[in-house]
Each structure stands twice: as structure tokens, then as C-alpha cells.
Ligand SMILES: Nc1ncnc2c1ncn2[C@@H]1O[C@H](COP(=O)(O)OP(=O)(O)OP(=O)(O)O)[C@@H](O)[C@H]1O
């Protein structure tokens with residue numbers, strides 16, 4: 001057992017099957033960190049039950065899915081997509097979604113949902129030791145029964161940049177509170193942005209079809225590939241037909257990045273300005289628009305299947321307070 005202990009990595013569980021039916025031996029093995037000791041002969045059912053007991057940890061915090069959005073360049077429509085996706089995920093799954101707007105000074109998530117955040121997410125990030133579910137709850141604003149946001153009313157206050165630990169902790173706490181956490185990342189490159197990318201289950205890169213976007217989308221995709229081998233990177237082309245004659249094609253992106261875009265959003269300044277003015281999402285103000293169905297399909301790709309959301313919500317105790325009763329019509 002000592003020799004085995006040297007090669008067992010932290011977090012691995014060990015089940016031992018042995019011939020000694022003795023309480024002292026059993027206690028010694030358990031005190032050495034063995035999860036389960038079975039006395040031979042064992043049936044396949046015994047083994048199955050021991051494995052289930054090992055992996056089932058009722059006290060373990062549930063892990064919601066973290067989906068981050070970042071623009072390849074500024075102003076491409078990344079925040080617009082992020083908040084619409086958060087809304088769509090909440091609508092489709094009828095489960096809790098927390099959307100975090102990390103554009104700390106200029107974030108528009110509140111504005112686009114017709115909410116006026118009283119507490120800014122930047123204030124919650126000043127001290128990583130203080131971040132807990134109570135602080136998150138105080139900072140959050142609700143939009144309907146399933147969507148809550150952490151954003152800003154917009155402020156020119158000079159902010160002390162948050163630490164990577166604080167942002168990581170905030171995201172981690174949110175993922176114990178909801179099966180989906182949508183993060184709107186600013187187009188900046190620093191320790192907390194890269195840390196959040198690495199922490200995410202899914203990263204969605206939003207790009208417009210021009211050369212600068214292609215270059216930076218490629219840099220982002222390659223950076224991710226090198227560091228998150230098993231994590232998916234999704235690509236969305238936004239404002240796709242803004243300059244029909246001169247723009248690059250979806251195929252150019254596909255060939256250069258080796259990724260088929262999950263969604264293509266056309267250029268429609270009137271639609272998006274109108275939605276922003278009304279504080280509405282596509283699914284509210286333009287329900288019949290084909291973008292609404294595209295968003296729903298993309299949401300399914302991002303895990304909006306009842307099964308996945310339910311799975312990650314297992315044992316979630318904190319979530320109950322997020323499930324507010326629907327307000328009367
Ligand atoms: N498909 C679209 N067609 C036309 N306008 C759009 C489209 N998507 C977003 N917009 C508009 O473009 C502007 C920038 O959008 P948004 O803030 O979502 O971009 P961003 O990539 O998050 O920008 P930033 O770099 O400032 O974070 C907004 O006015 C928005 O309404």
C-alpha cells in the first residue's frame with residue numbers, strides 16, 4: 001500500500017480487494033486513505049456499489065458549466081451575444097443562469113436587460129477573501145425567475161485591477177449556485193482574462209469577417225489549443241454582411257482556424273439598436289426572427305439539454321433560492 005501511495009495522484013480513489021477479513025486491517029487501510037476495502041470473493045455488484053459509493057459525494061459542490069465570450073476585436077458584438085445566450089439558456093432550460101459582465105467600467109449587460117445594477121461587480125472583486133455566496137447574492141440582479149446578472153451601471157471610477165484569484169473565486173462561487181455561468185469578457189489580455197478562459201468549460205470567440213479579426217481569432221484559437229486540449233472553442237461570425245464586397249468569407253475563417261462557425265449573425269444595426277433601446281433580448285423583442293432559433297440551437301450545443309444541466313445541478317443546495325416563483329402575469 002505504501003508503494004501504491006507514491007503513485008496515486010491526489011484526488012484519485014483506491015478500492016482494495018483482499019483476503020483478510022479483519023477489522024484492524026480494514027481500519028488501517030481506511031486510515032491510509034483507501035476509500036473502500038472489500039473482502040474476496042467479491043461479486044461484480046459489490047464492485048459496482050463500491051465504485052458508486054466512492055464517486056458519489058453528497059457534500060461536494062456542484063459545478064455549473066462556465067461559458068465565456070470574448071471578441072476577437074473590439075465592438076464585434078460579443079457582449080450582445082453573451083447576454084442573449086444567457087437569456088436563451090435560462091429560457092430553454094428553465095434553470096438558473098448567472099451572467100457575469102466583466103467589462104468592469106463600461107459593461108452594458110444591465111442596460112441591455114433594462115436593469116440598473118445598484119452594486120457593481122467590480123466592488124465585489126476588490127478582495128478575494130471576501131467573495132462568498134452572500135456577497136454574490138447582494139451584487140446580483142434578477143431578470144425573471146432564472147436569469148441573474150452581475151454587472152455595472154457604468155462608471156468612470158478608476159478601478160484597481162482585480163486579481164486573477166478574485167475573478168476565479170467569483171466564477172467558482174457562481175458555478176456552485178447555478179448550472180450555467182455565462183461570462184462576458186472584455187477584449188483585454190491580462191492574468192484574470194486568461195485565467196477565466198482557462199477556467200471555462202466553453203469559450204466562444206466572436207469575430208467579424210475582416211483580416212484583423214481573422215488574425216486575432218487565430219491567435220486566440222491557437223492559444224487555447226495549446227492550453228486547453230480537451231476543451232472546446234466555438235467560433236461565431238458576427239456582423240457577417242456589413243461589407244459584402246470586401247469582407248472575408250466564412251470559409252476563410254473555417255480554413256484558417258480549422259473550426260466551423262457555430263453561428264453566423266448578419267449585420268442588422270436597426271434590430272440591435274431597437275432591442276437595446278427597449279432593454280429586450282432577441283427572444284423577447286424579435287421572437288420570430290431567425291436569429292432566435294439559431295440562438296436556441298447554439299444554446300443546445302453549449303449544453304442546454306435538460307440532462308446536462310440537471311446533472312451538473314445535482315446536490316445543489318444554494319440553487320433553491322435562485323428559483324424564484326414566476327411573477328403573476
Ligand atoms: N449583428 C449586429 N449587427 C449590427 N450591430 C450589432 C450587431 N451585434 C452587435 N451590434 C451592435 O454593435 C455594438 C457593439 O456591440 P457589443 O457591445 O455587443 O460588442 P463587443 O464586442 O462586446 O464590444 P466591446 O469590445 O466594447 O466589448 C452595439 O451597439 C451593438 O448593438
Ligand SMILES: [Mg+2]
Pocket residue numbers: 078079080103184185186
Ligand atoms: Mg463587450
